[in-house]
Amino acid sequence: MSKSIAGPEIERLIQLLAKVPGLGPRSARRAALHLIKKKEQLFEPLTAAMAEAVEKVRVCSVCGNVDTIDPCTICIDPRRDAATLIVVEDVADLWALERAAAMNVRYHVLGGTLSPLDGIGPDDLNISGLVSRVAEGGISEIILAVNATVEGQTTAHYITDQMADMGVKVTRLAHGVPVGGELDYLDEGTLAAALKSRTAFD
Structure with a gap:
């Protein structure tokens, strides 16, 4: 002691x-x-x-970001492309992508990743909120900006399956994000390149 x-x-x-x-x-x-x-x-x-x-400070009821207003500043910004939604694991990832300033779009924070070993299933994440936002219409593309980990990819595949019949294009980050890497630790240039080089998720 x-x-x-x-x-x-x-x-x-x-x-x-x-x-x-x-x-x-x-x-x-x-x-x-x-x-x-x-x-x-x-x-x-x-x-x-x-x-x-x-x-x-409160959690945005629309996207899961943290701000002093609800809905948050990003969600109510009319200058953002409302047809494109970037899906991230955590608010730290959202902030990292905002620092990169590669795209002027809106976000959806999952609050983690699927991890059966840790007892984290779909109901423990904000996936139903994502499905509801897409079902409301007006979203044409979802960019899965999840970490390149086993849990991140498992989550990405699950979300892709959920979106299969919803008429929305699903893409993911491409060049620049190393396998096993986490978004919050990457530099802005790498994040910007990854967003611009996104590919279809299969």
């Missing part, structure tokens, strides 16, 4: 920071110490920003 080096409030801060992806116990301690040292310049504004985010 590790020895406590600070008061319970600081220890709790460290423990919570350690739960953030990319931060282990050591990084969490360094981050906590930095925040404490920069209390007025960083810690207090960060606390206020987080409190405001907790109060105002």
Whole structure:
């Protein structure tokens, strides 16, 4: 059992920071110490920003993105091509594609991938929402921008089967996305090339 080096409030801060992806116990301690040292310049504004985010941030009821309005800014933007829908696993993937700025379209966030070993089936993802959006009409192409993993490809095949009789073109990312790669870790140029070189999913 590790020895406590600070008061319970600081220890709790460290423990919570350690739960953030990319931060282990050591990084969490360094981050906590930095925040404490920069209390007025960083810690207090960060606390206020987080409190405001907790109060105002919500999940878009249409696409699954996170924003301060519902429907989100992307869904209500009239300048976007409403006939093309990019399907992603997670909001982080949506943000990555937006940074690439390759296409001015709309999105659909699944909330994960099919994974029978982990007990994640179609009902655990936002696939029914996708089917409903396509059934409403007006969508001519779905771009499956899922990660090039076994689970991602399994999910892509399942969605393709769901779309078989709905009269919509289904494509997937092509060149630039390595097998086993995750969208959030790719650079903008690679993502842009992958979108422009998309191919039919078979």
